[in-house]
Amino acid sequence: MQKVVTIGEIVVEIMASEPGVGFLEPLTLKGPFPSGAPAIFIDQVARLGQPCGIVSCVGNDDFGRLNVNRLKADGVDVSAIRVIPEFATGSAFVRYREDGNRDFVFNIKQSANGQIGPAPEVDALLASADCLHVMGSALFCEGVVSLTLQAIDAIKAEHGLISFDPNLRKEMLDLPGMRQAMESILERADLFLPSGPELNLLTQAKDEAGAIAELLASGVKAVVLKCGAHGASYFDAQGRIDQAAFPVEEIDPTGAGDCFGGAFVTAWLRGEKPADALRLAAGAGALAVTRKGPMEGTSTRAEIDAFLSRQGASDPVA
Template sequence: MIAVLGSANMDLVATVDRAPGRGETVTGHTFTTVPGGKGANQALAAARAGGDVAFLGAVGDDDFGRRITTLLADAGIDVSGLAVGDRPTGTAHITVDATGDNSIVVVPGANGTVTELTDAHRAVLDRAQLVMMQLELPLPLVTAAARYARSRGVRVVLTPAPAVPLPAELLAAVDVLVPNEHEAALLAGFADPVEAARSLAAGGGDVVVTLGGRGALRVGGGTETRVPAFEVEAVDTTAAGDTFAGVLAVGLAEGLDWDDALRRASAAAALSVRRAGASSSMPDRAEIDAFLTEG
């Protein structure tokens, strides 16, 4: 079982020809509300790829929270650990331009109420093979959960986004770190993704740096692996990183070797960018299989 401890937001998405500069107003084309949050997105990506997933987090007692809970449950995700907090559901305000690039402002809301590792969290982690986390919940909680999971022999996968300096005790408890190249550069202090990955992997874990249209790089276990991206026409890149991470987690939980796990994750990310939205763009297992067969 894959446990996901993370954020759940409602994405408020506006599409524009180009993103506005500071102090500028531009006219948008469309506006949609789509359930998201890095935690919920990764949980959905993993579940749609065939993973047995439990989600731990919080939403508000509002329409956004109910929509998110229903979406997760309908995907077969165990939502018994999704608390209803006294703050509104978190929101992410996303602008997507004509090239598919995006900028995002996150308002944590109920996510900010998940501050301590509870007995309910521990009970789920005790049953898990792997736990996925991000940094949209308070950092002390993420650190405590990673350390607890490591003490129970549960594999810890961390997407360090939004990027902030990570305490040594958290990095020491992470088995697989999955930053994009900008996050890797911030964490390691090297602009070159290969140097950054090597530096971050020096502690003994595996590091997978996502490189957008250039694919992904994995460093760990004394080896380096590059996986090229699949060539597709991008509509919206919002969910690519979370889709990649969620599907990678499924591959690792199923015991795939690194090459196969990375290839499946890359294929899923490619499929996700061909559709708009976050949760609405994530492929299911059959789509991933068909895409790999055709490719």
């Protein structure tokens, strides 16, 4: 079976129990929960039984141990998660506003994650990868960008595959070198998994059809557009497949896109038909939003299959 590797941040998430604005007064908090978009993605891949690993760094602290223990228990190769004693594990404090937006206090760039870079154990894991999944949120420091670009070249030279979820806020594109890094990753990506408006962030075309045509002409083999509760669509040279979202009660949307991506990439690598991969991914995304805590939303194949069979004949495929 093909091995999936990703590079990027591992953090703990600590959530305010009550919605409201910011962190300007003492609050009841719940956490630490294991988190970090690349970590959630790779945990979902592991829970589907696919060989996989992550390149990351944690501190010599409980926040790091909590994450490494969870990833290891779920089947992720943790050999390239380096422990950096001089730095603390990354963290994100999150509070939901009444309108669904979120306030954050991040410690990522200045955390152990800022030390992600080449090392013998990193090179060994990357050398074993058949597919590199690039998560845009991970490109927060130069070390990750250069390691990612080198890994893409090495994996493509061995006929491996590159999947790319830009997972970024528009403001991030204005950081020095970020647009250029994103463009060179997209140029070499086989599978592109943007979310909503991210579809057009790196294209000349500003409409959906134009952006899809441009991406497919540039060498991307398939595009999967995620649209939250509005579902997802798959595009390749053969055409388009739409998958509506499954109706669920949304408890915590964090991590839905990462679980969706982990499931889609796994099914795609296994050669499943695009419509089946899309349905599995939509199941993983729907299950993710029903659970509180970012990585708590990952699911096994049996859990997703059981969920999908409960959708039955009323399956809302568009």
